[in-house]
Amino acid sequence: DAMVIQNPRYQVTQFGKPVTLSCSQTLNHNVMYWYQQKSSQAPKLLFHYYDKDFNNEADTPDNFQSRRPNTSFCFLDIRSPGLGDAAMYLCATSTRGLNEKLFFGSGTQLSVL
Amino acid sequence: QKEVEQNSGPLSVPEGAIASLNCTYSDRVSQSFFWYRQYSGKSPELIMSIYSNGDKEDGRFTAQLNKASQYVSLLIRDSQPSDSATYLCAVISGNSYKLIFGSGTRLLVRP
Numbered sequence: 001d002a003m004v005i006q007n008p009r010y011q012v013t014q015f016g017k018p019v020t021l022s023c024s025q026t027l028n029h030n031v032m033y034w035y036q037q038k039s040s041q042a043p044k045l046l047f048h049y050y051d052k053d054f055n056n057e058a059d060t061p062d063n064f065q066s067r068r069p070n071t072s073f074c075f076l077d078i079r080s081p082g083l084g085d086a087a088m089y090l091c092a093t094s095t096r097g098l099n100e101k102l103f104f105g106s107g108t109q110l111s112v113l
Numbered sequence: 114q115k116e117v118e119q120n121s122g123p124l125s126v127p128e129g130a131i132a133s134l135n136c137t138y139s140d141r142v143s144q145s146f147f148w149y150r151q152y153s154g155k156s157p158e159l160i161m162s163i164y165s166n167g168d169k170e171d172g173r174f175t176a177q178l179n180k181a182s183q184y185v186s187l188l189i190r191d192s193q194p195s196d197s198a199t200y201l202c203a204v205i206s207g208n209s210y211k212l213i214f215g216s217g218t219r220l221l222v223r224p
Contacts, residue, residue: 033212042117042201042214043157090156092212101147102212104156 003027006091006105013081014113021076021108023091032074033102034066035090043090049074078110086112116140117204117215125221132189134218136202139183145205146178148187150198151217157201161187192222 004025013019023032030051035043046060049068063085065077078085088109092102118137126132134148145164149157161176163169163185169176175188185204189196199217206213 035214040121040216042216045211045213048211088154088156094212101159101162104158107156109154 004091004093004103004105006089006108008108009106010109010111012111012113013078015083016080019078019081019110021078021089021091021110023074023076023105024072025093025103026072027093027103028071029093029095029103030071031094032068033090033092033094034074034076035092037088037090037107038086046076081110081112083112086110115215116206116213117202119200119202119215119218121216122219123221124218125223126192127223128192128194130192130222132192132196132220132222134187134189134200134202134220136185136187136215137183138185138202138204138206140204140206141180141183142207143180143183143204146176146185147203147212148174148176148185149201149203149214151201152198157214160200189220192220194222194224196220197222 007022033048034046037043047056063079067075088107090107091105094100094102116139148161150160151157163176163178173190177186199219201217202215203212
């Protein structure tokens with residue numbers, strides 16, 4: 001059974017048209033992450049939630065926002081997608097603690113036309 | 114300097130050989146180290162985790178950690194074509210809960 005679920009698997013949007021990616025988890029993990037991964041590059045952390053505490057990376061563009069209405073769900077909102085935002089977006093979860101591994105969803109591949 | 118550095122490869126090895134993948138990291142107080150495997154178009158999957166100096170073995174995989182040298186490696190014995198993928202080194206730095214990835218090494222196992 002999938003434990004971290006991302007929808008949709010593929011998303012196509014138009015330049016400048018807002019888009020929302022969703023992530024849900026059945027693990028009851030405290031921490032949820034959003035990563036952006038472009039082709040042949042490292043996954044880049046955009047932000048993470050420690051319970052309800054939101055932590056934004058310093059270099060995450062203002063165009064990207066996130067919501068976590070409850071433990072199970074987390075959303076990534078891209079207000080005005082540009083061509084450079086086309087990428088794989090990965091949601092992951094972990095428990096508290098430094099030694100815990102991340103559980104990844106299958107990712108959403110975003111295309112911007 | 115990147116926080117986590119890997120040679121991008123590709124590293125090409127024949128089937129049955131040992132593949133050796135290397136990674137260095139910049140944060141001396143890093144405590145947790147991971148190797149993830151990523152197939153093209155898929156999300157990363159955890160292969161190994163290591164937290165203390167020395168070797169850790171799991172089946173055909175051995176992770177090695179040297180904190181003094183800020184170096185972590187992954188050995189894959191009896192490499193199979195199905196091992197062909199990108200291997201991402203990842204580090205939890207300091208006291209944060211953030212996992213920082215290297216850009217990965219692409220491994221090709223030739224039949």
